[in-house]
Amino acid sequence: MGEYGRGSNDVNGIVDGRHQMLLSSCDDLEAASAFGWALIARGVSDRKSAFHTPVVATCGLDGGPEVRTVVLRGADLGRWTVRFHTDRRSGKVAALTASPRIAMQFYCARSKVQLRLNGVATLHSDDAIAEIAWRNSRPMSRACYAQIRAPGAVIAEPELGAASDAQGEEFGRANFVAVEVAVQRFEWLYLAFGGHRRAEFRRDDQGVVTGRWLAP
Numbered sequence: 590m591g592e593y594g595r596g597s598n599d600v601n602g603i604v605d606g607r608h609q610m611l612l613s614s615c616d617d618l619e620a621a622s623a624f625g626w627a628l629i630a631r632g633v634s635d636r637k638s639a640f641h642t643p644v645v646a647t648c649g650l651d652g653g654p655e656v657r658t659v660v661l662r663g664a665d666l667g668r669w670t671v672r673f674h675t676d677r678r679s680g681k682v683a684a685l686t687a688s689p690r691i692a693m694q695f696y697c698a699r700s701k702v703q704l705r706l707n708g709v710a711t712l713h714s715d716d717a718i719a720e721i722a723w724r725n726s727r728p729m730s731r732a733c734y735a736q737i738r739a740p741g742a743v744i745a746e747p748e749l750g751a752a753s754d755a756q757g758e759e760f761g762r763a764n765f766v767a768v769e770v771a772v773q774r775f776e777w778l779y780l781a782f783g784g785h786r787r788a789e790f791r792r793d794d795q796g797v798v799t800g801r802w803l804a805p
């Protein structure tokens with residue numbers, strides 16, 4: 590397994606322009622990891638990016654797998670963390686409270702790159718991480734958390750889930766949870782005409798990243 594140091598924030602420009610060239614000659618583990626993180630960073634800021642809406646998998650309370658789409662809200666390439674937001678009353682919060690192990694999947698058809706992340710989720714509701722995330726959320730996003738009925742509650746009519754049911758900001762803030770995922774491992778798969786490439790990357794407790802190629 591090759592070791593090439595700690596996570597880096599230096600991914601500017603990797604996605605733009607040069608990505609096809611980079612990928613067509615991508616036999617470099619460090620470049621593959623950097624490119625994966627560059628796609629994630631782009632996913633946070635670019636709402637049109639396929640990486641903006643990853644799939645999140647949790648272990649359900651009945652032991653079965655559960656998946657759903659979320660919006661990617663943050664990523665720290667140096668710490669190998671990603672963040673999304675959710676409602677304290679949602680099923681995924683109950684699932685993550687019981688078992689914080691989490692997996693995420695991203696796929697960008699344009700780059701032909703799939704990333705599969707495994708890690709541990711931390712739920713933030715009344716700390717600085719939650720407060721900053723809440724303050725940086727747009728009013729439209731905040732309104733989702735102010736619904737009087739909990740997500741997944743059975744309702745008699747579909748309109749009962751409409752925005753007119755919303756309570757005040759304070760109620761919404763109390764339901765708001767920022768989920769930070771400490772990524773421990775991710776897999777990078779690139780479907781290339783000239784031969785697929787698959788790699789696995791791990792980050793240890795000291796922040797040292799190692800990578801190795803896998804058979805696609």
Ligand SMILES: Cc1cc2nc3c(=O)[nH]c(=O)nc-3n(C[C@H](O)[C@H](O)[C@H](O)COP(=O)(O)O)c2cc1C
Binds near residue numbers: 642655656674681
């Ligand atoms: C494009 C898209 C983006 C979504 N973003 C979020 C999100 O950021 N957070 C969230 O909790 N649910 C989001 N959802 C809804 C979830 O997919 C899911 O239906 C909901 O959170 C209930 O999931 P749960 O019962 O497993 O908690 C999104 C759905 C779609 C289709």
